[in-house]
Amino acid sequence: MIVITLTKVPPSLRGDLTKWYQEVQTGVYVGNVSARIRDLLWERIVRNLSTGEATMVYNAQNEVGYQIKTTRKAYAVVDFDGIPLMMRVNQSSEPVKHGFSNAAKFHRAKMMAHKSIKKHPQKMTTQIASIDLETTGLDVTKDDIISIGAVKRLSNGENDHFYRLVRINHEVPKKITTLTGISSEMLESEGTDLESALNDLSIFIEDATVVGYNLKFDELFLSESFKKVNQPGLSNSMQDLMPKVKKINQFLDNYRLETVLQAYEIKNPTPHHALADAQATLNLAFKLMENGDLKI
Structure with missing residues (x-):
């Protein structure tokens, strides 16, 4: 048994998952596929999350019988004597200064360019x-x-x-x-x-x-x-x-x-x-x- 939860992901990703899993509640998917397919689908989810988050729980041979994977930034999966636990990551008390990295600058430039296109559609120069x-x-x-x-x-x-x-x-x-x-x-x-x-x-x-x-x-x-x-x-x-x-x-x-x-x-x-x-x-x-x- 595999359970996947999604939040704030593109609709196309939700639609893609329904080919292999059943959506039992909004953003909650349940299914039973091979380990190979499961891992490939997880890679696909991570690659297409955009700004959303995902968590997967699946069968495993450990003390509790399951393992956890997550993309949630506020949590990390840790192993405690063979038991997977979701540990909240300590958040810095200091305000984060956005835009200091090259990645952040590139993301901001991309978003501004996209907004510019939306706001100013291409002018018709050709019939x-x-x-x-x-x-x-x-x-x-x-x-x-x-x-x-x-x-x-x-x-x-x-x-x-x-x-x-x-x-x-x-x-x-x-x-x-x-x-x-x-x-x-x-x-x-x-x-x-x-x-x-x-x-x-x-x-x-x-x-x-x-x-x-x-x-x-x-x-x-x-x-x-x-x-x-x-x-x-x-x-x-x-x-x-x-x-x-x-x-x-x-x-x-x-x-x-x-x-x-x-x-x-x-x-x-x-x-x-x-x-x-x-x-x-x-x-x-x-x-x-x-x-x-x-x-x-």
Whole structure:
């Protein structure tokens, strides 16, 4: 049996622990994993505590049958004749002069820089447009684009929207219709041909920097589709948000767009709809820019 208590830790760390332990009360986790996994998880906890604290109690072959590890600064684990005890560390009665060490100076500079970014978001010097596609499958050599959504932020702060349904020469698979709500009948009655859709998209985007989530997927389909209609592909600068989110948030359960949007408190009422996903992706890009995690 292993018991871990956490206080004032990042939410991502709490979520990560629930993969191996059960949270029986806020900040209290109970589980039973191997010693190797236990030690690896403890290293992970210590590495990602930020300003929080953690204590772990686990089975051990000693007088009391358990051992203690803690990061609490006011306590130290001591061995008293084979019995682990939590000893309060004597605190200095003199006031601590903060900022005298290089580490403290670096931390203060980092915090001030972060505050500065938050207070003064990046100014828009480049137009930004987001793109999302719905396709009949994942194979770029066999499957087709059935809808294109794009959203562009204008200089006045408003958004301009682009959406096209694209006709194809075969039936839309039932699972794709279930996922996206797009049927063969819709494409036939409301869709346009691929060449017109791509030409309209190029005109809409102009020279904007293009952002997307898992953008490489969309780039491959767009590149292949432009070749099919003998049009030059997009030459815009591209920014894929997925690798940036993975670097920033290492403890998300997964990196599907729905999960990431929830983590950043961005609403998307109609997922798997190209225009709605493009709008949510643009909102994610601006959220990352506000946080200082994305520069365009």
